[in-house]
Amino acid sequence: VMTQSPGTLSVFPGERATLSCRASQKVSTNLAWYHQTPGQAPRLLIYGAFTRATGLPARFSGGGSGTEFTLVISSLQSEDFGVYYCQQYNDWPRTFGQGTKVEIK
Amino acid sequence: QVTLRESGPALVKPTQTLTLTCTLSGLSLNTSGVCVTWVRQPPGKAPEWLARIDWDDDKYYRTSLETRLKISQDTSKNQVVLTMTDMDPVDTATYYCAGRIGTVGHDAYDFWGQGALVSVSS
Numbered sequence: 501v502m503t504q505s506p507g508t509l510s511v512f513p514g515e516r517a518t519l520s521c522r523a524s525q526k527v528s529t530n531l532a533w534y535h536q537t538p539g540q541a542p543r544l545l546i547y548g549a550f551t552r553a554t555g556l557p558a559r560f561s562g563g564g565s566g567t568e569f570t571l572v573i574s575s576l577q578s579e580d581f582g583v584y585y586c587q588q589y590n591d592w593p594r595t596f597g598q599g600t601k602v603e604i605k
Numbered sequence: 606q607v608t609l610r611e612s613g614p615a616l617v618k619p620t621q622t623l624t625l626t627c628t629l630s631g632l633s634l635n636t637s638g639v640c641v642t643w644v645r646q647p648p649g650k651a652p653e654w655l656a657r658i659d660w661d662d663d664k665y666y667r668t669s670l671e672t673r674l675k676i677s678q679d680t681s682k683n684q685v686v687l688t689m690t691d692m693d694p695v696d697t698a699t700y701y702c703a704g705r706i707g708t709v710g711h712d713a714y715d716f717w718g719q720g721a722l723v724s725v726s727s
Contacts, residue, residue, distance in 0.1 A: 530711070530712070532711070532713035532714075534652075541701055541703075541717035541718065541719060541720055542644075542652060542701075542703075542714075542717060543717070544708070544713055544714060544715045547708050547711045547713035547715075548711050548713075551711075553708075553713075553715055554707060554715070585651060585652060587652075587654075587713070589711065589712035589713065592665060592668070593654050593665075593666075593667040593668060593669075594642075594654040594657075594712060595654065596651045596652045596653070596654070597651065598651045599651050
């Protein structure tokens with residue numbers, strides 16, 4: 501089970517945002533982060549816990565291993581608002597967290 | 606440019622079988638390391654992983670749904686097909702196909718279709 505916190509994060513544009521994801525058992529660094537806006541498919545941001553997907557701005561950084569993971573957005577831009585999901589791919593079936601909604605404060 | 610596109614019915618009746626097709630463009634399903642996965646997302650909820658098929662035809666299923674799911678590929682058409690039997694209203698969701706193209710070694714999906722909303726209702 502993947503548990504994300506907080507459920508909702510209210511942030512001013514330009515501020516830093518820190519999202520957390522906890523796995524109920526160790527998943528090594530087999531973890532990905534996705535971003536989703538209404539009506540759109542999820543978009544891969546991070547895989548291998550800290551590797552940025554092609555074209556992802558450097559303001560996004562992932563970290564952690566084992567059971568505790570973080571996604572940090574150093575300076576939130578307008579296009580960064582939406583829901584963020586973590587996904588483990590260490591075990592079958594692959595599982596997603598319930599999401600963190602990042603909204604404009 | 607790699608794209609994926611889902612197609613299938615928007616509405617199915619309870620107990621019917623759902624058949625969804627994912628058409629891959631810009632890359633062959635035969636390419637070593639390529640995987641296509643089906644993920645669904647009920648309205649307002651988190652995504653749920655369903656099944657995966659690899660370039661070498663290995664298949665993986667969500668255990669809780671394994672008896673209802675079948676994933677296959679037609680390499681001549683560059684398509685992946687998902688069938689789900691005995692549909693129920695709780696299966697109402699947007700169904701996505703997603704590809705692992707550039708993240709070989711990691712089961713992370715860097716290409717997604719636009720999604721197909723499937724409603725189950727009599």
